[in-house]
């Protein structure tokens with residue numbers, strides 16, 4: 001079988017205080033593998049140990065992106081740099097993140113340790129609307145409305161890839177504009193049904209966003225305990241029924257083959 005070289009692998013799909021503390025799901029974020037680059041996005045607790053349970057080799061990650069300073073999005077940054085650089089022996093890797101994660105804030109120390117800072121090839125400190133060019137890839141920081149200001153979503157675009165990631169945000173009127181023409185939209189959906197929460201989206205919010213963006217594929221992740229109790233698979237089915245957009249509920253170690261999307265052949269997933 002031909003090796004797939006354009007895929008998403010979900011390391012962890014948990015979010016929120018309860019799921020992080022009981023590890024009902026890992027919270028290690030997800031990996032994007034495309035020709036020439038492997039990126040790990042939002043490496044929360046379990047990013048490194050969770051990756052070791054997939055086909056992904058952490059040492060081959062070249063780009064780490066952390067969208068904000070919350071533990072479930074930043075905890076394993078140093079552990080990943082340790083793996084990428086073999087304990088600091090090989091200087092390499094790129095970190096893209098917000099100032100709070102890289103420099104800390106008035107109240108908090110940075111997540112990134114000085115030792116590892118010096119072992120990276122490059123650090124990009126970005127805020128909403130900033131763009132980072134990595135070869136023929138462009139990473140754009142999108143707007144969020146979360147309980148901290150220093151939080152971004154992402155657009156990752158290139159010849160073989162068109163991915164949007166909301167990160168943690170509530171639904172707001174213009175959110176869909178951030179993801180215009182995106183093919184694959186990854187949405188952090190903490191709660192099921194119309195169970196609204198002041199800092200995150202619920203299934204009802206995801207339905208509105210997907211109806212507006214109309215991606216080829218929607219993937220929901222970052223589940224809180226109430227979402228797990230309701231069963232994310234059923235929530236994804238409901239979203240798909242209401243929007244007509246193919247929707248997947250991510251699971252720890254879920255692999256999504258993106259090649260079919262770029263070439264209009266549909267989507268395959270394997271666990």
Ligand SMILES: [Zn+2]
Pocket residue numbers: 015016070072073168222
């Ligand atoms: Zn979160």
Ligand SMILES: [Zn+2]
Pocket residue numbers: 068070146168
């Ligand atoms: Zn958060």
